[in-house]
Amino acid sequence: MRYISAIFCVLLLSFSASALAQSVFVNDQLRVGVRPEPSQVVAPIGVVLTGMKLEVLARQEPFIKIRSAKGVEGWIKDIYVTDKVPAILLLNDLEKQQKISLAKMQEIEKTKEALEKANSILNNQIDILKAQRAELQRSKAVEIITNASSVKGISILWLVLSVGLGIGVGYLWHRYQTMKRLGGLRV
Numbered sequence: 454m455r456y457i458s459a460i461f462c463v464l465l466l467s468f469s470a471s472a473l474a475q476s477v478f479v480n481d482q483l484r485v486g487v488r489p490e491p492s493q494v495v496a497p498i499g500v501v502l503t504g505m506k507l508e509v510l511a512r513q514e515p516f517i518k519i520r521s522a523k524g525v526e527g528w529i530k531d532i533y534v535t536d537k538v539p540a541i542l543l544l545n546d547l548e549k550q551q552k553i554s555l556a557k558m559q560e561i562e563k564t565k566e567a568l569e570k571a572n573s574i575l576n577n578q579i580d581i582l583k584a585q586r587a588e589l590q591r592s593k594a595v596e597i598i599t600n601a602s603s604v605k606g607i608s609i610l611w612l613v614l615s616v617g618l619g620i621g622v623g624y625l626w627h628r629y630q631t632m633k634r635l636g637g638l639r640v
Contacts, residue, residue, distance in 0.1 A: 475509045477519070477534040487527035491516035499525035504542045507534065 486497030491513045501507060501521055510526070511518040517534065520526045632639060 475536065477507050477509055477517070477536050483533055485529050485533045487519070487521075487525050487529055489527050491518070491528040493530075498527055501525065501529065504539050 483503050485501050487499040487501055488495045489498050499521075501519070505521055507519040507521055509517055510520055512531070513528075515531055516528045517531045518526070518528050519534075
């Protein structure tokens with residue numbers, strides 16, 4: 454029997470500990486009076502507002518004992534609170550996130566503009582370098598053609614002289630061979 458009562462006490466304590474650890478929020482757009490006792494007859498000792506996070510200390514239907522972040526401790530009706538975060542707080546968080554996102558977007562836009570300017574400058578430099586390369590290639594080609602023309606003229610002259618000399622030598626050799634066969638008789 455002792456074990457059953459010990460287990461029951463442990464369960465009761467764990468249940469009350471979880472109730473103490475719970476957080477709730479004032480819902481709607483309200484100003485709720487915090488009372489020193491769980492009664493509507495007693496005058497409020499403080500006020501909690503919409504969106505305030507409250508720590509639940511105890512429950513006594515239809516009241517809950519709370520403690521605010523400012524240290525106000527007392528009783529309020531449980532119909533004024535919810536365990537869901539109020540929409541106004543969610544909206545405020547979303548507005549903060551939107552401002553941060555807009556600032557990041559503006560920063561990204563500035564970076565994009567700077568990169569576009571740098572890209573434009575680099576493209577202009579590439580165009581200038583391509584034009585310089587084309588001019589260099591053209592001047593190189595003209596130089597090669599000019600050098601080849603002077604060398605070509607000399608080469609053609611040497612070719613004509615070589616062919617003429619070859620024909621002359623060939624003719625004389627053929628004549629010599631013919632005379633040799635015919636015993637010195639000229640043909």
